[in-house]
Amino acid sequence: MKCIVLDSNHPDGISLVDLKEPVPGRQELKIKIKAAALNHRDQWCRQRKYPNLKDGIILGSDGSGTVVEAGKGVDPNWIGKEVLINPANNWGNNPSAQGADFSILGMPNHGTLAEYICVKMDRVHEKPSHLDDFQAAALPLAGLTAFRALVYQGHLNKEDKVLVTGFGGGVAQMAVQIALSSGAKVSVSSGEHWKLEKALEMGVGAGYNYKADWINEAKTADRGFDLIIDSAMGNTMNDLIEVARPGGRIVVYGATLGNPGEIDARKIFWKQLSIQGSTMGSDLDFKKMLEWVALHKIIPLVDEVFPLENAVAAFDKMKNSQQLGKLVLKID
Structure with a gap:
C-alpha cells in the first residue's frame, strides 16, 4: 500500500513508499482510507521538532474511510460503514487530564497517511452523514x-x-x-x-x-x-x-x-x-463533539485537497501558513 512516512534521510523529510497492508488484530478494524488531513504536528515531525520520532512511521492523525475487515471480537456489521477515527489514544480515567500512556495517532505509531490502517474498534465512529470524505477527515483532531x-x-x-x-x-x-x-x-x-x-x-x-x-x-x-x-x-x-x-x-x-x-x-x-x-480531549469529549457537529450541521473548512503523491506540496503550504482551514490528502 502507498503511504507517507517520516524519512530523515530524504531532503523533504518524508517519503512516499510502499508497505505491506496491515492485518487487523483482536478488537481492531481495518479501514480503507479515502481522505487524510494534515495537522501541524505532522509538519513538526517533518522538521524534527517533535519528541520520540522514528523514521519509517506513517504520519497522519486524521482520516476518514470505509471499514473493509473486522478482527476477532469485533461485530462484522461494521464492514462497509463510512467512518472517521478518534486520534486520541489511552486518555485514561481522569476527565481533567490525559494519563501517562496518552498518545496521538501518527507518531510514534502508524497513522492515517496511507491506503489502509488498523485501529482499535473503540477509536472508530460513524461519519456524520452531512459531511463528505474530505470534510470528515478534517474534523477529528481539530474538532x-x-x-x-x-x-x-x-x-x-x-x-x-x-x-x-x-x-x-x-x-x-x-x-x-x-x-x-x-x-x-x-x-x-x-x-x-x-x-x-x-x-x-x-x-x-x-x-x-x-x-x-x-x-x-x-x-x-x-x-x-x-x-x-x-x-x-x-x-x-x-x-x-x-x-x-x-x-x-x-x-x-x-x-x-x-x-x-x-x-x-x-x-x-x-x-x-x-x-x-487544554490538550486534545477525552473519549467523552470526542463523542459530544460529534453530536454537536451533527446537531448544528457544522462543516470543517477544507482549504485544498492534494493527491497523496503530492504530499510535499501540502506540507509546504502548511509550513508557510498559507492555508485557511485544513489541508487534506486524497487517498485512492
Missing part, C-alpha cells in the same frame, strides 16, 4: 481540540463574548464555528486581512489584525472578552490579559510563539482571570 477548549475548559455559554486568536488554522476555524453555533458573540484575530474577511463571511462580529494596534480597538468595540481561545502564547499573553473582561477565561491549547516573557501578574489576580491549558 476535538476546539470542543474541549471551548466547552469543557472554557465553559462556553451563549452570553459570552468569545475571541479566537490566529484564525486560519484547523482548530481555530472549528472553534469559531462551535462558538457561533452556541449563540455566543465571536471575534477573531489574524495577521492576514483575507483571513479576517473570511471570518466575517462566516458570521463573526469583528476581526482584528494583530500586526496593528488591535488592543485598543478591541477594548473599544467589544469592551473585552469573557472567553479567549489561544494557540500562540509567547509575549502575546499580556495582550490577552489586557482584553479579557474581569472574571474572564483564557484557554491555551498551543504555544507556537514559545514561552512568554514577563507576565502582568497583577492584572491576572485583580481582574480575577482564569488561565487554563
